[in-house]
Structures are given as C-alpha cells and as structure tokens.
Amino acid sequence: MSAGAARIQAGTDRSEAGHVAIRDGAIRLGQGTAAFDVVEAISLDIPGRQFVCILGPSGCGKSTLLGAVAGHLALSRGSVSLDGRAIAGPHPDRGIVFQQHTLFPWLSVTDNVAFGLKMKGVGRRERRERARALLAQVGLSDFAGRYPAELSGGMQQRVEIARALINRPRILLMDEPFGALDAQTRLTMQELLLDIWTRHRTTILFVTHDIDEALFLADRLLVMTPRPGRILDDIPLDFGRPRDRGLITDPRFTAIKQRCLALLHSDPGHVPLARLSPIGVPA
Numbered sequence: 001m002s003a004g005a006a007r008i009q010a011g012t013d014r015s016e017a018g019h020v021a022i023r024d025g026a027i028r029l030g031q032g033t034a035a036f037d038v039v040e041a042i043s044l045d046i047p048g049r050q051f052v053c054i055l056g057p058s059g060c061g062k063s064t065l066l067g068a069v070a071g072h073l074a075l076s077r078g079s080v081s082l083d084g085r086a087i088a089g090p091h092p093d094r095g096i097v098f099q100q101h102t103l104f105p106w107l108s109v110t111d112n113v114a115f116g117l118k119m120k121g122v123g124r125r126e127r128r129e130r131a132r133a134l135l136a137q138v139g140l141s142d143f144a145g146r147y148p149a150e151l152s153g154g155m156q157q158r159v160e161i162a163r164a165l166i167n168r169p170r171i172l173l174m175d176e177p178f179g180a181l182d183a184q185t186r187l188t189m190q191e192l193l194l195d196i197w198t199r200h201r202t203t204i205l206f207v208t209h210d211i212d213e214a215l216f217l218a219d220r221l222l223v224m225t226p227r228p229g230r231i232l233d234d235i236p237l238d239f240g241r242p243r244d245r246g247l248i249t250d251p252r253f254t255a256i257k258q259r260c261l262a263l264l265h266s267d268p269g270h271v272p273l274a275r276l277s278p279i280g281v282p283a
C-alpha cells in the first residue's frame, strides 16, 4: 500500500477528510405513546470538502439530522459515520455553528476562539497565535480584546466560525447560522463563509430556510419532506466558483429555484413561506 493510501485508510489525510456516510438512518424522539419519527430512511454520502445545504419545511427534522452528525443524539436505526468511524458522541473534528451564538460572555474574543485549544492542552502562545490568524481571516483583528456583548450579531457569528475552525474540524455543521441577521449582513456573511471555506476546505453541512442562500453557497442541495423527514430531492449545483451575486439572474439558478419551490409547495400546509427569501419568489 502506498503512503498516501495508508494515510487515507488511517483517516489522517486531511485532503480526503470529512466524508459523512448515513445508512438507512432514522431518529425517533419522545417516550411511549408520545414517541414519533422525526426523520427516516436517510441514506447519504457526503464526500470530503463538499458544501451541502439542507432545505425543508419547518419541523421536518433538519436540525435533528444535524444533531445526529454532531453526535448530540443517536440514530434509532441505521448508522452514521465520519471517515469510516461511527459517530458515537460530540468531537472537535465536527465544528458546530448555531443561529444564536454560544460564546462565553466572560471571555474575550481571542479567548473564546482559543478555548478549544486550551481544552486540548495547547500552550498559551500557540493558542493566541492561531486565534489571531483566524480572527484576521474573519475580519476581526481589531476586536480581539473585546467581549461578545460588545459585538454585533454578524461579528458574534464570525467569532463562532473562528472558534469552530480552530480545532481544524473535518466538517462544519451550520444550523441556520445567518438566520437571525439582517439581509445585508447575511449576504456579507455568505461571502465571508465562501472565502473561509476556500481556505479551509472542510466539508460543510448547512441548514437554511432561504433558497437563494442555499443556491448561492452550496455544491449540492438536499430537499427534505415534511416530518418524518426523508430526502425528497438531491440537486447538484454546478454553477462553478467563485460564485458571483449575478448568479441570481442566471436561468439555471432560476430553474432550480422553481424546482425547490415546487417541491416545498407539494405540501402547502408545511411550507414556511414567510421564511423563504422574498427575492424572485413567484406569486
């Protein structure tokens, strides 16, 4: 076996890292007669470095599915693995960014970003150097000594991204990370995320309600059914990169957007129309 093949087999080759495999995954929540299936029959392969968005009606189990990949909850049937290893609990090789920040209010921006390294026993000097480098990448060098409460929502999310990346994760799990931001900040954050992803090239699994956001960001779009959530459609987004905002008027973009709207409208009772992006949504 070549050295490269051995590294891949050992899961240590970063260029091949971040492959998620789900086989016939189902998640059942609740107890006794109150138990219900949240997602079912999920079979997926997400190759390393792919940027995947998940779109689906409210309550269809998107966050729950992300939680299973994070290791926060177990599948009730099937299997989920990262680079061939079964996911059995949370691990720093899976970075998570939620809609609301989870920063420690008593720590400075630098110490929040460096926190994961401190937990790993990395020395103070290296922690601060790596935190500074990441803060520069997310455009927050001038805010390194500030505290979370002194930052805007967009800046807090930048810190969250830096904090997740400092552990050099194989995958970033992002649950509506820009959902609470105003429209302009959201667009800026999308561009920042693509820039960061180009540098770090982790796999990204990104939940959103915004079709435009999904189409602008992802290599691939998974559309889910209402609960119990299944994969209704798996759409490649071959728009090329780098992405440009002009993409929104590209006929291929519009065609896929129409397809997504039709899929989501196939069960009107479950479509969170108010939460879809208003840009170009047909009447």
Ligand SMILES: Nc1ncnc2c1ncn2[C@@H]1O[C@H](COP(=O)(O)OP(=O)(O)OP(=O)(O)O)[C@@H](O)[C@H]1O
Pocket: 029, 030, 038, 056, 057, 058, 059, 060, 061, 062, 063, 064, 065, 227
């Ligand atoms: N810990 C829990 N216990 C019981 N029910 C739960 C739990 N977590 C989620 N649920 C329920 O599971 C279903 C799926 O929730 P989930 O948050 O995964 O959906 P979602 O697609 O992410 O929704 P949204 O788009 O509104 O955020 C919902 O009906 C929710 O109320």
